[in-house]
Amino acid sequence: MKGQEVLMSSGDQQGSSDWATPKPFFDLLNQAFGPFTLDAAATAKTAKCDHYYSSRDNALEKPWKGTVFCNPPYGRGIADWIWKGYGESMLFSNDLVVMLLPARTDLKVFHDCIIPYAAAVLFVRGRIQFKLPGKKNSATFPSMVVVFDKHSAGCQFGYITQPTRTENGGVRVLTGLEER
Numbered sequence: 001m002k003g004q005e006v007l008m009s010s011g012d013q014q015g016s017s018d019w020a021t022p023k024p025f026f027d028l029l030n031q032a033f034g035p036f037t038l039d040a041a042a043t044a045k046t047a048k049c050d051h052y053y054s055s056r057d058n059a060l061e062k063p064w065k066g067t068v069f070c071n072p073p074y075g076r077g078i079a080d081w082i083w084k085g086y087g088e089s090m091l092f093s094n095d096l097v098v099m100l101l102p103a104r105t106d107l108k109v110f111h112d113c114i115i116p117y118a119a120a121v122l123f124v125r126g127r128i129q130f131k132l133p134g135k136k137n138s139a140t141f142p143s144m145v146v147v148f149d150k151h152s153a154g155c156q157f158g159y160i161t162q163p164t165r166t167e168n169g170g171v172r173v174l175t176g177l178e179e180r
C-alpha cells in the first residue's frame with residue numbers, strides 16, 4: 001500500500017524534497033551512464049540537464065525520452081516515481097533511467113519493482129551531502145543508485161563511492177560492479 005510508504009526522514013523535513021544532487025556526484029553518474037539528456041525532477045536552479053521537468057510540468061505525466069537522470073522528491077509518492085522510471089525505461093524512446101534514491105530496502109516498491117526489474121542497484125558508500133541554496137546538508141539516510149535498462153537481464157548489486165581526489169588531482173571512484 002502506497003500509504004505505508006511514508007518515507008524518509010529527508011522527505012519529512014521542510015524543503016528537503018528540493019535537495020539538489022551535488023555536482024561531483026552527478027558528474028560521476030553522468031560519466032558512467034550518460035550523457036543524460038533529461039533531468040526528470042528539478043527546478044530551473046537545480047536542473048542537471050538543459051532539458052528538465054519541474055513540478056509545474058509534472059514529470060509523472062510526461063514521456064521520459066532519451067537517457068534520463070532522476071532524483072525525485074523523497075516524500076509520499078516516491079513509489080510512483082520509481083514505477084514511472086521503470087515503465088518509461090521499457091519504451092523504445094528511452095535509453096536508460098538512472099535514479100538516485102534513499103536506500104529504503106524495507107519499502108514494498110523496493111521488493112516489487114526494483115529487485116525484479118532494475119538492471120543494477122549501487123549502494124552509496126557514506127552519506128551524500130545534498131544541497132539547498134545557501135546550505136549543505138549531509139543526508140540523514142543512506143542512498144542508492146538504481147538503473148533501469150530494458151536490455152538487461154536481472155539485477156546486479158554493488159556499491160558506489162562518492163568521488164574523492166587522488167594525490168595527483170584525479171578523481172577516484174569505486175564501484176563494486178567493476179571490481180568483480
Ligand SMILES: C[S@@+](CC[C@H](N)C(=O)[O-])C[C@H]1O[C@@H](n2cnc3c(N)ncnc32)[C@H](O)[C@@H]1O
Nearest residue numbers: 020021041042043046053054055058059071073
Ligand atoms: C530531490 S530534488 C532534485 C533536483 C535536481 N534534479 C538534482 O538532482 O539536483 C527533486 C525535484 O523535483 C521537483 N519536483 C517535484 N514534483 C515534481 C513533478 N511532479 N515533476 C517534476 N519535478 C518535480 C522538485 O521541485 C525538486 O526540485
